[in-house]
Amino acid sequence: MTQRYSFLQLIRQAFRHHEGWTPAWNSVEPKDEYDVVVVGGGGHGLATAYYLAKNHGLTNVAVLEKGWIGGGNTGRNTTIVRSNYLRDEAAHLYEFALKLWEGLSADLNFNVMFSQRGVLNLGHSLQDMRDIERRVNANRLNGIDGEVLSPADIQKIVPILDCSPGNRYPVLGASWQPRGGVARHDAVAWGFARAADRLGVDIVEHARVVEISLNLGSGAVEGVVVEHEGERKRIRSSKVACVTAGNSGVVAALAGLKLPIESRPLQALVSEPLKPCLDTVVMSSAVHGYLSQSDKGDLVIGAGTDGYNGYGQRGSFEIIEETARAICELFPVFSRVRMNRQWGGIVDICPDACPIIGRMPVPGLYFNCGWGTGGFKATPGSGFVFAHTVAEDKPHPLAAPFGVERFHSGAVIDEHGAAGVAH
Amino acid sequence: MLRIYCPYCESVRDEDEFHCVGEAHIKRPELPDRLTDQEWGEYLHYRTNPRGEHREIWHHTVGCRQHFNVVRDTETYEIKLVYRMGIDPPTVPGRDR
DSSP: OOOOOOHHHHHHHHHTTTOOOOOSSOOOOOOSBOSEEEEOOSHHHHHHHHHHHHHHOOOOEEEEOSSOTTOSGGGTSOOEEOOOOSSHHHHHHHHHHHHHHHTHHHHHTSOOOOBOOOEEEEEOSHHHHHHHHHHHHHHHHTTOOOEEEOHHHHHHHOTTSOOOTTSSSOOOEEEEETTOEEOOHHHHHHHHHHHHHHTTOEEESSEEEEEEEEOTTTOOEEEEEEEETTEEEEEEOSOEEEOOGGGHHHHHHHTTOOOSOEEEEEEEEEEEEOOSOOOSEEEETTTTEEEEEOTTSEEEEEEEEOSSOOOSSSOOHHHHHHHHHHHHHHOGGGTTOOEEEEEEEEEEEOTTSOOEEEEOSSTTEEEEEOBGGGOGGGHHHHHHHHHHHHHHSSOOTTTGGGSTTHHHHSOOOOOHHHHSSOO | OOEEEETTTTEEEEGGGOEEEEESOOOOOSSGGGOOHHHHHHHHHOOOOOSSEEEEEEEOTTTTOOEEEEEEETTTOOEEEEEETTSOOOOOTTOOO
């Protein structure tokens, strides 16, 4: 059993030279049978396992992760959390997640460093501004905080942003969501892993699922075959929940399914640490750049996706160039900042830029994928509604519009207008 | 940065001259009004998304503005083959598909 973190515990450990801390979660061997097997130990998968145990009393659950916890997209995103989506279905889902974020550190007993420093989405053209007005009004009707700001208002929040009329990308205004912000992404994975582990969930790292076994008669899921420590092991389970982001297509193929998803690299970069100079999040979909400053002081910069499918966890150079160019135009003060690291994560993009959450044509198989370039912000909400969907074998009301059936019924949720590239 | 051979310009150019259009060899249904919702949804929204060899249409946007086909590995990004439009998908030696 892992310890509960508290001030008292901190004092107690300080007197023992901090030698008494135990690992945040246990390293376990997978058992032969589980009630639910979650494939993929990213934020969404771990959140699913946590809420399965917490809300539905299902503790005989395994999370199988092919790498290590926090090594996938959870640790590769630009940590932005917001809920200002245009469409009702998406707005309700992301707002539900944002409300969970607001109490998450206390709920998990782990500081996820959620900081509601506000999110600005810049408008550079008349059409951008019309879209922003429309989206902010839609948000307010849905009970989501939002304001339309003028360049003068923006300048008060971000003095270093170049709002002069001569800018190559003139800033005509912005939408402002004060409740948006950032969270520490690794802490989210670790916090959910630890909290799920405390409730009895088995978290198995370096366990790659190589087969999804189906019953020959009924066609229903019977379990998975996993490759763990050089050996193959069969795990029985009547429910398999896949939360595998960019590799969802590969995992779906194990069960003979195809998904309406294309996988592309999305990249991010961080600069050398600077003195505090930016205390909010600035995003611009038009120029494919978004940035914030981390508590360490480095600028965290998100770029666009590559223009073609790919599974290499890197991005193409010209995308960085384009983003760096835009950032330098908007923030001339950053023009001589040096970049420290650059990386890519593989994102699963749906034709309507909205996730797929729900049952699959194979009984007992569930998928939570297609979050594309903006899944991090939804982590707790995604886990919550997916756990409900898996436990009850029927979609959570908030997840119901996001079934894969929508690509055949035509009821797609066109979020491209609100989200564009930048999430 | 990919370096792509354009079969019309007959020269190797940088990736940023091109635009990837998407999966190649998708045939428009001959009788669209006879399709079921299932078939129509698949034609519109479902693409192969292989981890490995992928056949794509590329457009030489700031060059000759012609479309052509490329066989590219989505894991290594190696371009295996480039061929003109209207040619049936060839098989790449050493791989069976």
